[in-house]
Amino acid sequence: MWLWFAKLGSPKWFYELSSKWLPWLVVATVLVIGTATVWALLFLPPDYQQGYTSRILVVHVAVAGTSLAFFPLMAVAGTITLVWKMKLADMVAKNAAALGAWFSFITLATGSIWGSVSWGTWWEWSDSRLVSMLFQFFLLLGVVSLRSALEDTDKAAKACALLSIVGCINVVIIKYSVEWWNTLHQPASPVSLQSGSANGPEFWIATALMILGVYLFLSVSLILSTRNEILQRERRALWVQELVAAER
Amino acid sequence: MDLINAIQFDSWAEFIDMGGYAFNVWAVYGLFALFIAVNILVPLRRRSALLRDLRRRARIDDQVALNSAATNRESMSGVQTAEAESQGQSDESVDAGDAIETSQPASQSASDLRRSQQGENS
Numbered sequence: 240m241w242l243w244f245a246k247l248g249s250p251k252w253f254y255e256l257s258s259k260w261l262p263w264l265v266v267a268t269v270l271v272i273g274t275a276t277v278w279a280l281l282f283l284p285p286d287y288q289q290g291y292t293s294r295i296l297v298v299h300v301a302v303a304g305t306s307l308a309f310f311p312l313m314a315v316a317g318t319i320t321l322v323w324k325m326k327l328a329d330m331v332a333k334n335a336a337a338l339g340a341w342f343s344f345i346t347l348a349t350g351s352i353w354g355s356v357s358w359g360t361w362w363e364w365s366d367s368r369l370v371s372m373l374f375q376f377f378l379l380l381g382v383v384s385l386r387s388a389l390e391d392t393d394k395a396a397k398a399c400a401l402l403s404i405v406g407c408i409n410v411v412i413i414k415y416s417v418e419w420w421n422t423l424h425q426p427a428s429p430v431s432l433q434s435g436s437a438n439g440p441e442f443w444i445a446t447a448l449m450i451l452g453v454y455l456f457l458s459v460s461l462i463l464s465t466r467n468e469i470l471q472r473e474r475r476a477l478w479v480q481e482l483v484a485a486e487r
Numbered sequence: 488m489d490l491i492n493a494i495q496f497d498s499w500a501e502f503i504d505m506g507g508y509a510f511n512v513w514a515v516y517g518l519f520a521l522f523i524a525v526n527i528l529v530p531l532r533r534r535s536a537l538l539r540d541l542r543r544r545a546r547i548d549d550q551v552a553l554n555s556a557a558t559n560r561e562s563m564s565g566v567q568t569a570e571a572e573s574q575g576q577s578d579e580s581v582d583a584g585d586a587i588e589t590s591q592p593a594s595q596s597a598s599d600l601r602r603s604q605q606g607e608n609s
Contacts, residue, residue, distance in 0.1 A: 272523070276516070280502075280512075280516065281494050281495065281496070281502075282493050282494060282495065283495070284495060285495065285506055290506045290507070290508060291505040291506040291507075291508050291512055292508045292511055292512065294505070294512050294515075294516075295511060295512060295515045298515050298516065298519045299515070302519070302522075338526060341522060341525075341526060345518060345519070345522045348518055349515045349518060349519070352511050352514050352515050352518075353511065353515070355511065356508060356511050456523055456526075456527075459527065460526040460527060460530065463527065463530035463531065463534070464530040464533075466530075466534070467530055467533050467534050467537055470534070470537050470538070470541065471537060474541055474544070479541070480541075480545060483538060483541040483542055483545055484545060486538060486542075
């Protein structure tokens, strides 16, 4: 068990395994996101209230839901960093913060574009969902800048790990904000079997497919940047030098 | 075909128009595409830059090993040439930066030479 754990944390092991998996992940990502996009843009029936703007929600819900995964992911990686000092966990956490900021930004932007039609406003400061998502965006930017502000890699890793664990509170707030405070943003629609509504089967199957695609894209992007981080931090290791020599 | 009939639009113009919400729908899907492209292409570009940098470092390391091997051999055999001295100098400047690269001959043979030298030594 411990041997397996130590192996899992080895950058070399991760690099070699991801080399094998990456092409398949990319193929799956392209297929799933492609199918979900074509489905959403061509086949989704217009909602009886929202018309074709309900198509925005396929993207918005998928990106927003996935953006909530970042703090828990970074908190788990941070705990592993703090307890076992596993190098790989910190490399993943570092790149997750920047990607998570992107996810939060796209969530806010797509939500805003949808709201400008459906709510008649681009932004509403009194809405708890909107403001807590904005807070997550700033928190993630905070983690990124905390990392770049601290020169010592170990210190930066510890500080970011702590902030990531504390930041998880905000995920809970985002998740339940629509139930605790009832303002503008609607709660998640219950899955409905009635065709033609915004939460009918066509819609939620397309959304579920898009969520899967966005998670696949997340893993591809995170694996790519983690591999870069490994090359950067392990550049003195023999296996990296051999790898560089082989690609010469 | 059923699939064709299931398409919600009768013409391209209708598809582009999105029931009057062309700006909103296409802005969101455009942003989404941009978001994916950026977060795939930036790591890929960084990878090629990193590999380029690591290759350059490997070349410098090869050259350093070559130089110090040459210096050692010549000082052991008691031959002190001006060439050996100049190599000794470039040896010291290695840590300072990349200036050494410009003073290198063709880099291709660095590792080959080192290998042949190791063969001589053993």
